[in-house]
Every structure is written in structure tokens, then in C-alpha cells.
Amino acid sequence: xxxxxxxxxxxxVVIVGAGTAGLPAAIEAAEHGLRVTVVEQADQxxxxxxxxxxxxxxxxxxxxxxKGILDSPRLHFEDAMRISKQTxxxxxxxxxxxxxxxxxxxxxxxxxxxxxxxxxxLHFHEPYSIPRTYWGRNAGRxxxxxxxxxxxxxxxxxxxxxxxxxxxxxxxxDGAQRIAGVTLRTPxxxxxxxxxxAVILTTGGYSGNAELFPALTRGAPLVGPGSPTSTGRGILAxxxxxxxxxxxxxxxxxxxxxLLADSTHETEGLDDYPSLTPQQRPPWEIHVNRHGTRFVAxxxxxxxxxxxxxxxxxxLEFWIIYDEAxxxxxxxxxxxxxDLDLEAAFxxxxxxxxAGDVGALAAAAGIDANGLRATVAAYNDAVESGGDEFGRRHxxxxxxxxxxxxxxxxxxxxxxxAGLAVDHSLRVLGSDGAFANLYAxxxxxxxxxxxxxxxxxxxxxxxxxxxxxxxxxxLAGEPHDPGSM
Ligand SMILES: Cc1cc2nc3c(=O)[nH]c(=O)nc-3n(C[C@H](O)[C@H](O)[C@H](O)COP(=O)(O)OP(=O)(O)OC[C@H]3O[C@@H](n4cnc5c(N)ncnc54)[C@H](O)[C@@H]3O)c2cc1C
Numbered sequence: 001x002x003x004x005x006x007x008x009x010x011x012x013v014v015i016v017g018a019g020t021a022g023l024p025a026a027i028e029a030a031e032h033g034l035r036v037t038v039v040e041q042a043d044q045x046x047x048x049x050x051x052x053x054x055x056x057x058x059x060x061x062x063x064x065x066x067k068g069i070l071d072s073p074r075l076h077f078e079d080a081m082r083i084s085k086q087t088x089x090x091x092x093x094x095x096x097x098x099x100x101x102x103x104x105x106x107x108x109x110x111x112x113x114x115x116x117x118x119x120x121x122l123h124f125h126e127p128y129s130i131p132r133t134y135w136g137r138n139a140g141r142x143x144x145x146x147x148x149x150x151x152x153x154x155x156x157x158x159x160x161x162x163x164x165x166x167x168x169x170x171x172x173x174d175g176a177q178r179i180a181g182v183t184l185r186t187p188x189x190x191x192x193x194x195x196x197x198a199v200i201l202t203t204g205g206y207s208g209n210a211e212l213f214p215a216l217t218r219g220a221p222l223v224g225p226g227s228p229t230s231t232g233r234g235i236l237a238x239x240x241x242x243x244x245x246x247x248x249x250x251x252x253x254x255x256x257x258x259l260l261a262d263s264t265h266e267t268e269g270l271d272d273y274p275s276l277t278p279q280q281r282p283p284w285e286i287h288v289n290r291h292g293t294r295f296v297a298x299x300x301x302x303x304x305x306x307x308x309x310x311x312x313x314x315x316l317e318f319w320i321i322y323d324e325a326x327x328x329x330x331x332x333x334x335x336x337x338x339d340l341d342l343e344a345a346f347x348x349x350x351x352x353x354x355a356g357d358v359g360a361l362a363a364a365a366g367i368d369a370n371g372l373r374a375t376v377a378a379y380n381d382a383v384e385s386g387g388d389e390f391g392r393r394h395x396x397x398x399x400x401x402x403x404x405x406x407x408x409x410x411x412x413x414x415x416x417x418a419g420l421a422v423d424h425s426l427r428v429l430g431s432d433g434a435f436a437n438l439y440a441x442x443x444x445x446x447x448x449x450x451x452x453x454x455x456x457x458x459x460x461x462x463x464x465x466x467x468x469x470x471x472x473x474x475l476a477g478e479p480h481d482p483g484s485m
Contacts, residue, residue: 011197013029017041036159048140055122055458062101088454088456106469201441201444203234244421246421251413252417278301284322317408352406426467
């Protein structure tokens, strides 16, 4: 046990960040007898769960068994590594898939408001081969509905000392590979030190920090719906004491997403993205880069093919191009947008353009006009012949009836790829090995640890919950094998 600081007895564990990983870590640690301090920079707990879809994945759950779906952690592991193109961390993925069924069962036993269609194979990310994605009817909020009552109970019982509006600004070292505690900026702006026997960093990623994102991701621009609380501060504090970061080279954008009218990096919420999943809505439009050139079969069923092609395009931008006839005949491209919303967007929103001919459309959208004219003509030939150079198969209509439309999209980020290197006990790694008492879980260990250069469905939220629980129990001296959780 360490000494006293800031007028309170030192806690057994300081958990920095009260989001997807931090909440279950705090619940388990407190319910197993530890004195826990939770430090959260925002004015509420929950982190990214307030905006995440929070789709979970697990192979070998009770629900799958009840529905007659044959699955196991081994099959989940093989699928996850296939989708990550073998670029995820195999040992951490193995740990995650072994704990995943217990995590989903745990949520279910706590009356998780699961969507009746789950588990299913979903197609927004490269799909699994077995139905093993689960989601709540109220997305991330359904997960919070399970976590918050237990967290609040532990706070009310005095087992958790919750400090909102409090930012960890630094970790303090005590010897080469030991942490003495944390430095905090309190709500009144003063700085204070807090000692702790152990520190868990559950500070999330950096997908809300447009300055830090390129610095940690080999220059890639940040565009996405990330939470502003995903500041990357925890990762930076750990690197200041010698922690290692990895995954900087494993960025793959999500295919599509429209900026908010007044932002250079924040997009509309994920539910308001254009419908670009061909399995749900075969495309009637074409997608072009700023040269006016197509770069992929828009109807490719492989998310990986489309995302990898987008990675090569200037500024990770593309425009969805269509005409009035398509607007009238096709299922809605932006299903959650009303006609009034769209009219207003085409009048004022900088990502939306409308014009009477293809050249004027290109000029309005910021695309090369000659390139776009040639591309539209070539596409219209392909509609006639039924084939093109990309292998597209769905050619419902040519693009030729004015007015013409362009909607600018981006390669977007739902989870930041780089993060703290950890060992298989989730201890943070420095250049001289693991820190004895500094742990990390959730997106702080890098989205690429579980997904590699891809997005493996459910493999951000599920491991965040599992590893948070694992660490809470482990520090309390409880067994943390999957079966006991
Ligand atoms: C729109 C969207 C949809 C997504 N959908 C899915 C999905 O369906 N499935 C999936 O697996 N993943 C999904 N993800 C990713 C997933 O939600 C996140 O990776 C995960 O929730 C992160 O959990 P976390 O605990 O690591 O961080 P968070 O939940 O972000 O929590 C981190 C907390 O730490 C706090 N904090 C940070 N730094 C400090 C500091 N220095 N001091 C004090 N507090 C600090 C923050 O304020 C925050 O509350 C999605 C992400 C987004 C943005």
C-alpha cells in the first residue's frame, strides 16, 4: 500500500477513464473488495458508449447454443485473424475470444436489452462466417444500462471514489518500471498528486483528436464520428514515462461518411451515413476521387476491397455521383435524411453539390471536370454493355438526367489504430520490459491490437469489456479464467 496524498487514503487502484473498459474494471475491483478511485475528465461516465454502436462478438455463447449455432472461441479466433489479414496481435486476440462468451453471457444475465435479430452476420465491416455479432436495441446505451446501476451502487457504497471533471495529466514513476501514482488536474484547475498501488489506463483512443491523429497514424487525416473524449491523453502520459506505442502503420479507413457542415473532421453520426453496404442496398451511383476517376467496384461485397482501394485515394475522399432519374428511382442513399434535410444540404452544405450538367457539378464539388465527364461517359457505356474494368455487376441505370448530384464522403475512423503495447497480462510495456503496476485495456492498447489493419466486428467493445473485467478481478486477487467470469 502506498502513502497518503491529497487528503484521502491512497486507493488500491486508480482507474483512469470511465468508459467501455473502465466501468467494468471499476465494478469488478470494487465488488471484490478493493478501494478504487476512478478519474474521468468528462462531466459524466460512459466514454464512447454514448455514441458507439457497441456491436459485440463472441463465439460459444449461451444464446448461440439456444439458437443452434455451432461456434467456439477457436472458430472466432480463426475468423478474426482472417479478417485482420493476420495483422492483429494473435495472443491478445486469443485472450479476447476466450473471454468473449463469458462477457456476452454476463450482459445477458444482467438483462441486456439485446436486439431480437442477434446474433447475426453483419456486413458493415468485413463479415464473419458465423452469426456471432450481438447488439443492444439501444446500441451503446444498452450496454450502459447494464453497467451504470452496478457502478453507481459501488459509488454509493463508498467502494468507488469517482472524480469527474478530473484529468490525469501525468503518470509518476517510482523506479524504472514502477508507477507511484498519477498527477491530476482537478475541477478547480489545481494540480494534485495521487498515489496508487496500481494504475489501469482505460483512457480510450485518439479518434476525437484531429491534431494527434496524423502524428500517431503516419500522417492519416482524422475524419469520423469519434467521441471528443477520445483525446489520446492517456497514451501520451504513458509514453512520457517510457511506454511503447505500436500499430501506427495499421490504419484502414471505414468506407464513407459525410462531414458535419461546420467541421473539418467530425462527421454526422454513424446512423446518418449514406447507405453504402451493397448487401443491403446495391449501389445505383458511382464513386469517384478528386480526379473524377472511379477506383473500385462500388458493389463489391468485400468491405476490405473497398476500404483498401479508398486508402490509395487523395486525401481519402470520394464523391458519390448520381442524377435526377436515380434520385427518383433508387432506394434512398441517405435513408435517415428527409427530403427537406436533403434540399437544405444541397443548398448549403459544403459536402453536397447539385448542377445542371456534369462539368458544372464537378466545378461545384471540387472535382476535375474533364475526368468526371470521361468517367460518366465510360460508366454509361458500361451500363449498356453490362461490364466494366472493376468487375462491377449492378448497373441499374445510366447517369444522364439533370440535375446531377455529388455527395463528398471520406475514409472515416471509428477506432484509432495505434496504442500502448501490453504483455499478455495487459501490463504496459516500456523499453526495459513491462511496468510492474501499470495496466491498460480498451482502445488505449490500440484498435489494431484486435483488428490489425481492418475492423473486426465487435472486437473493440467486447475486449474492452472483457479486459476491463479481467483487470478489476486480477488486481483484487480473484481468478480470472474465462469460466469464472
Ligand atoms: C460511432 C462509433 C461506433 C462504434 N461501433 C463499434 C461497434 O459496433 N463495435 C465495436 O467493437 N466497436 C465500436 N466502436 C469502437 C468502440 O466503441 C471503442 O473502441 C470503445 O468503446 C472504446 O472503449 P474504451 O473504454 O477504450 O474508451 P472510451 O469508452 O472512449 O472511454 C475512455 C474514457 O477515458 C476518459 N479519459 C481519457 N483520457 C483521460 C485522462 N487523461 N484523464 C481522465 N479521463 C480520461 C474519456 O473521457 C472517456 O470517458 C465504435 C466507435 C464509434 C465512435
